[in-house]
Amino acid sequence: MAAFANILVGGAFHAAVLFLAAAGLQLVFGVQKILNLACGSFYALGAYFGVTFITAAAGAGLSPWLILPGLIVAGLLLGVIGPPIERMLRSVYERDESFQLLLTFALVLMFQDVFRFIWGANPRSLDSGYLIYGTINAREFSVPVYNLLVIAAAIGTAAGLGAFLQRTNFGRILRATAENRAMAEALGVDVRRVYSAVFTLGAVLGTTAGALVVPTAAASLDMAIDFVIEAFAVVVIGGLGSMRGALAGALIVGLIRAYAIALYPEVEVLAIYIVVIAVLLVRPTGLFGRPLA
Amino acid sequence: MTALLETRNVSKSFGPLRALEDVSLRFDAGELVAVVGPNGAGKTTLVNLLTGLLKPTSGEVLFMGRSIAGVGPVKLADRGLARSFQLIAVFPRLTVAETIAAAVVSRQKKRWRLLSRLAADTEVERRVAEVADIFGLRRRLDTVAAALSQGEKKLLDVASAFALDPQVILLDEPTSGVSTADKHGIMTTLIAAGKAAGVKGIVLVEHDMDLVAAYSQRIIALAEGRMLADLPPDKFFADPALIAAVVGKPRGR
Amino acid sequence: MRPPGAALVALAGTAALALVPALAPAYYATLMVPFFAYAIALLGFNLLFGKAGLLSFGHAMFLGLGAYGAAVMAGVLHVHSFEAVLCATMLAAAIVAVPIGFVCVRYTGIFFGMLTLAFGMLFYSFLFKFYYVTGGDSGMRVPRMSILGLDFARYNKIEFLAGPFYYYCLALLVAAGVLMWRIVHSPFGLHLRTVGDNARKAEYLGVHVRRCRLVAFVVSAAFGAAGGAILGFRIGLADPELVYWTQSGQLVFMAVLGGFAHFLGPIIGALAYIVLQDQLQSLTPYWRFVLGAILAVVVIGFPTGLAGLADDLRRRFRRSGA
Numbered sequence A: 001m002a003a004f005a006n007i008l009v010g011g012a013f014h015a016a017v018l019f020l021a022a023a024g025l026q027l028v029f030g031v032q033k034i035l036n037l038a039c040g041s042f043y044a045l046g047a048y049f050g051v052t053f054i055t056a057a058a059g060a061g062l063s064p065w066l067i068l069p070g071l072i073v074a075g076l077l078l079g080v081i082g083p084p085i086e087r088m089l090r091s092v093y094e095r096d097e098s099f100q101l102l103l104t105f106a107l108v109l110m111f112q113d114v115f116r117f118i119w120g121a122n123p124r125s126l127d128s129g130y131l132i133y134g135t136i137n138a139r140e141f142s143v144p145v146y147n148l149l150v151i152a153a154a155i156g157t158a159a160g161l162g163a164f165l166q167r168t169n170f171g172r173i174l175r176a177t178a179e180n181r182a183m184a185e186a187l188g189v190d191v192r193r194v195y196s197a198v199f200t201l202g203a204v205l206g207t208t209a210g211a212l213v214v215p216t217a218a219a220s221l222d223m224a225i226d227f228v229i230e231a232f233a234v235v236v237i238g239g240l241g242s243m244r245g246a247l248a249g250a251l252i253v254g255l256i257r258a259y260a261i262a263l264y265p266e267v268e269v270l271a272i273y274i275v276v277i278a279v280l281l282v283r284p285t286g287l288f289g290r291p292l293a
Numbered sequence B: 001m002t003a004l005l006e007t008r009n010v011s012k013s014f015g016p017l018r019a020l021e022d023v024s025l026r027f028d029a030g031e032l033v034a035v036v037g038p039n040g041a042g043k044t045t046l047v048n049l050l051t052g053l054l055k056p057t058s059g060e061v062l063f064m065g066r067s068i069a070g071v072g073p074v075k076l077a078d079r080g081l082a083r084s085f086q087l088i089a090v091f092p093r094l095t096v097a098e099t100i101a102a103a104v105v106s107r108q109k110k111r112w113r114l115l116s117r118l119a120a121d122t123e124v125e126r127r128v129a130e131v132a133d134i135f136g137l138r139r140r141l142d143t144v145a146a147a148l149s150q151g152e153k154k155l156l157d158v159a160s161a162f163a164l165d166p167q168v169i170l171l172d173e174p175t176s177g178v179s180t181a182d183k184h185g186i187m188t189t190l191i192a193a194g195k196a197a198g199v200k201g202i203v204l205v206e207h208d209m210d211l212v213a214a215y216s217q218r219i220i221a222l223a224e225g226r227m228l229a230d231l232p233p234d235k236f237f238a239d240p241a242l243i244a245a246v247v248g249k250p251r252g253r
Numbered sequence C: 001m002r003p004p005g006a007a008l009v010a011l012a013g014t015a016a017l018a019l020v021p022a023l024a025p026a027y028y029a030t031l032m033v034p035f036f037a038y039a040i041a042l043l044g045f046n047l048l049f050g051k052a053g054l055l056s057f058g059h060a061m062f063l064g065l066g067a068y069g070a071a072v073m074a075g076v077l078h079v080h081s082f083e084a085v086l087c088a089t090m091l092a093a094a095i096v097a098v099p100i101g102f103v104c105v106r107y108t109g110i111f112f113g114m115l116t117l118a119f120g121m122l123f124y125s126f127l128f129k130f131y132y133v134t135g136g137d138s139g140m141r142v143p144r145m146s147i148l149g150l151d152f153a154r155y156n157k158i159e160f161l162a163g164p165f166y167y168y169c170l171a172l173l174v175a176a177g178v179l180m181w182r183i184v185h186s187p188f189g190l191h192l193r194t195v196g197d198n199a200r201k202a203e204y205l206g207v208h209v210r211r212c213r214l215v216a217f218v219v220s221a222a223f224g225a226a227g228g229a230i231l232g233f234r235i236g237l238a239d240p241e242l243v244y245w246t247q248s249g250q251l252v253f254m255a256v257l258g259g260f261a262h263f264l265g266p267i268i269g270a271l272a273y274i275v276l277q278d279q280l281q282s283l284t285p286y287w288r289f290v291l292g293a294i295l296a297v298v299v300i301g302f303p304t305g306l307a308g309l310a311d312d313l314r315r316r317f318r319r320s321g322a
Helices: A002-032 A041-060 A065-091 A097-118 A128-133 A145-167 A169-179 A183-187 A192-212 A221-238 A243-263 A267-280 B043-050 B073-079 B094-107 B120-133 B150-162 B180-197 B209-215 B233-237 B242-246 C003-022 C026-051 C060-076 C082-104 C111-131 C159-160 C165-185 C187-204 C211-235 C245-258 C264-283 C288-300 C305-321
Strands: A135-137 A141-144 B005-014 B017-027 B031-038 B059-063 B083-086 B170-171 B201-205 B217-223 B226-231
Touching: A002 A141, A002 A145, A002 A169, A002 A221, A002 A243, A002 B017, A002 B209, A041 A097, A041 A221, A065 A128, A065 A145, A065 A192, A097 A221, A097 C111, A097 C245, A097 C288, A128 A145, A128 B043, A135 B031, A141 A145, A145 A169, A145 C159, A145 C211, A169 A192, A169 B217, A183 A192, A183 B043, A183 B094, A221 A243, A221 A267, A221 C111, A221 C245, A243 A267, A267 B005, A267 B120, A267 C111, B005 B043, B005 B201, B017 B059, B017 B226, B031 B043, B031 B209, B043 B170, B043 B201, B073 B083, B073 C003, B083 C264, B094 B120, B094 B150, B094 B226, B094 C211, B120 B150, B120 B180, B120 C288, B150 B170, B150 B180, B180 B201, B180 B209, B201 B209, B209 B233, B209 B242, B209 C264, B217 B233, B217 B242, B226 B242, B233 B242, B233 C264, C003 C026, C026 C060, C026 C159, C026 C245, C026 C264, C060 C111, C060 C211, C060 C245, C082 C111, C082 C211, C082 C245, C111 C245, C165 C187, C165 C211, C187 C211, C211 C245, C245 C264, C245 C288, C264 C288, C264 C305
Parallel strands: B031 B201, B031 B217, B083 B170, B170 B201
Antiparallel strands: A135 A141, B005 B017, B005 B059, B217 B226
């Protein structure tokens, strides 16, 4: 029972972080039809910058209570990379999707050396300052409050994104552009601004997810390319372009991973991949994706 | 005598939308039959049923006595039914010769030869030249399809269908997008090509009633999913109500 | 590429490559052996990408099959003949490619890419799961084998790689090139190209779209394994990193850099990449960044790759000259 609860909570934390990053991926795919291979790089960027930001802030006297909001701010600040990268991707929008994938792959390569240049080849981590939020010790399992806060933040973001997409004007414009770009343009939507905003939002979700994870995991070079695989599993299982899919997929992948790590560690990636292939075969559009044309 | 191509009480629904309702028709050898009707009448659905793309919700679609419901374009091509498209479909990066050759390769059952040189295959080359000649594309054999004019692309589309040596060919608005001056030229080319290629029957889906009047032996009119008429041209054009239902105004100025 | 042009370039290229061991230091010759391996693998990859229009992000798995196959056969089963190893790994890859391909070719575009990526990573994780056989992280040793029945025992490793093995691989590349040329210019090759150009219309011309794709997938897998076996032999090690998705990305990089619309494009791309990587590595520790930037520039500005550029230049030269 205790083991199960631990798995559940561990899986939920990982799922929360996965959801945030996957939501970013889904947003960009849903609106711009680009599958961003550099999503892992955004994630790693958030992680690295999170470490630097908090370390510097702590040195400048930041209260350890503000680690969580601090990391969120770090993630948000990185939004500045959104518009210039989107501008670069703009040149291949009209082309074959292979070119789009390749361009994002070029970004992955470039980011790897940016990380090496700024932060070196060794992993970077924060000390356990996040434990200041305390831990909940219930019977035989314990979970840091920080993790619960992150889970809450993810749920909040999910709700917020949902409300944003369904109820606000900009959200409606977003969904219209995703549905039919030509028509949105004909109706006077400045598609370029929409794309820029969407990509930035997607990037921020990714960087913030990465920032939030650093108290519990180190920022490393491998992170960028390993994460792509998990994020990709999430969007396949959940369905390309769907927010609900990001949520469902993240939960499933997070739980599989936690379960595998706890019980059969060597099966971890294998299990995720078998599920991905099974989903792609049985229901290629995933749980919530739109049917193929 | 078995009809070349026929439908028996065919209906097709897409969910709540009833596209075709109880349509029975037959095409026999030696005929050029036109299928006419306003947009939304079900012509496209009928064409897709006749070319094995769709399965009827009820009823049968038979080609040479065998059901072709949902059989798919490849099998249909093998059995002898070919089709050209209303919207021009070409292989942008392949030449005219290669496009026609693709059909010839299928017809001569050479698809799975991985190691023989296609350029050295005189059988294929001869047939490609033959087909190109019939359609006046001889000079354009080495031109990439993307560089052809609209009219030439149309011709290529139809030529490649003819290269399959089909028993029946279904032409979906073969003169759409072609200038009026050229339309008759194209039609006579098509019919001559059909004869030369040994095609037994031509099904023509058309909007241009002048062409329909001039070239068809029978006219099948569809409206709102139902068959309105199945008549020879003289009887068809004698009925203004029929013409109005199909075209919206009487023929002539 | 017009036949006489391509043949000329191929002849000139082969002659130039044949002279490398004689004219350049041994270092360059040993550097070129991976080029031969990637070039052969890319010939197969481009059948799928350039001709059939299918972008696989998991192709590295077949190179992995080749390398690990070589390790198993030579290291575990003590098969000494490289020819036997080549044939066996190519056959194994083809066999594995049948069910995987069968499943993948039902899709195109992004879904095909995702499926192949997934299978590639599945293979990667297999290599770790069965670490007691595959050595997990450390990989498997690939011992030296005999080529054409000859041992070249008196050559040390460098001499062997820069000498007999170099020419052997050059010959393999030429053979692979001729074979692939025949395939592309066969009736099957024509059907495959129609699939890549307009699959829907191809069906109406009697082309078995899925079957063509499957055959291309299997053939490309065999070529990939051949390349992988050469790589394994050269490095002396079969390494799981060879199979990671970024390696598949690197293959695509090479194909696009060289120009995937041309027959010789991917070979040119492999050469350019290997040389670039080598030179950049000696110039800066941040060579990945430069390579990434080059890829970005190629994708944005020169999508037809180096071969396409050469074609453009030739056309312009002809226009102004004649």
